[in-house]
Amino acid sequence: MATNEVFKHSDWIALPIDPSDLKVVNGDPVKVNGLVGVAQVVGGQQLTYTIGTMTVTHEEGSTSLEDGYMSVALTGAFAFAVTGATGSTEMGTPVYFTVGNSSTSSTLTTTSGAGLGFGHIVNRTSDGRFVVRLAGVAF
Numbered sequence: 001m002a003t004n005e006v007f008k009h010s011d012w013i014a015l016p017i018d019p020s021d022l023k024v025v026n027g028d029p030v031k032v033n034g035l036v037g038v039a040q041v042v043g044g045q046q047l048t049y050t051i052g053t054m055t056v057t058h059e060e061g062s063t064s065l066e067d068g069y070m071s072v073a074l075t076g077a078f079a080f081a082v083t084g085a086t087g088s089t090e091m092g093t094p095v096y097f098t099v100g101n102s103s104t105s106s107t108l109t110t111t112s113g114a115g116l117g118f119g120h121i122v123n124r125t126s127d128g129r130f131v132v133r134l135a136g137v138a139f
Contacts, residue, residue, distance in 0.1 A: 010074075011073065011074045011075040011136075012040065012071065012072070012073050012074070012075075013071070013072060013074070014043075014065055014069050014070070014071050014072070015032045015035070015037075015069065015070060015072045016032065016068055016069055016070075017030075017032075017042070017068055017069065017070055018030070018031055018032060018099060023100050023101070023102060023103065023104065023105050024039050024042060024070065024100070024105070024106070025039065025042060025105070026039055026040065026041060026042060027039065027078075028100075028105055028106055029078075029080065029097055029106050029107075029108055029118060030070065030072060030106065031097055031099055031106070031116060031138065032072065034137055034138050035072070035074060035136065035137060035138070036074075036097055036116065036117075036118045036119070036134065036135060036136065036137065036138050037072040037073050037074040037075075037134060037136065038072065038073045038076070038078050038134065039070045039071070039072060040070070040071040040072060040073055041065060041070065041071040042070045043065035043066050043067050043068065043069045043070060073134070074134065074136045075134055075136055076133075076134055077119075077122055077123075077131050077132060077133040077134065078131070078132060078134070079125045079129040079130065079131050079132075080095075080108050080129055080130060080132050081108070081128075081129055081130075082095055082108045082109065082110060082121065082129075082130045082132065083107060083108065083109040083110070083111070084109050084110035084111050085110050085121060085130050087124070089110065089121060089130070090121075091120075091121060091122055091123065092120050092121065092122070093110055093120065093121045094110070094112065094117060094119075094120055094139075095108050095109070095110060095117075095118045095119050095120060095121060095130075095132050096108065096109050096110070096111060096112065096113075096114045096115040096116060096117055096118055097115045097116045097117070097118035097138070098114055098115035099115070108132065116138035116139070117135055117138050117139030118132065118134070118135060118138070119132045119133050119134045119135045120132065120133050120135070121133075
């Protein structure tokens with residue numbers, strides 16, 4: 001057994017939030033240097049939801065996930081709104097990532113050169129979103 005192994009599986013891992021992408025929330029496409037993925041849990045984030053007439057607010061994350069860090073999936077396929085994609089967009093079309101900032105979320109587009117490579121369209125959902133298979137690394 002390798003004595004220098006730190007993580008058995010590192011396709012879901014805690015990474016720092018890009019300081020320029022301060023609006024990141026769970027489910028957002030994210031970039032950390034050359035890695036691209038989907039935020040699973042953002043440390044220190046307040047989550048508010050309503051069940052019937054009761055509204056609940058609690059802090060999302062675990063005690064090991066600090067503010068400024070997020071749990072990121074670097075593998076898988078996720079449903080997103082993709083600018084430029086239409087009902088006739090072919091499967092396998094490259095999707096590009098543009099980082100957000102403190103007032104806008106990160107976005108995905110089919111326009112080449114608009115940002116870093118993020119993944120490829122592999123399907124569509126019935127609500128009009130596109131299923132994007134993550135590249136894991138920017139291309």
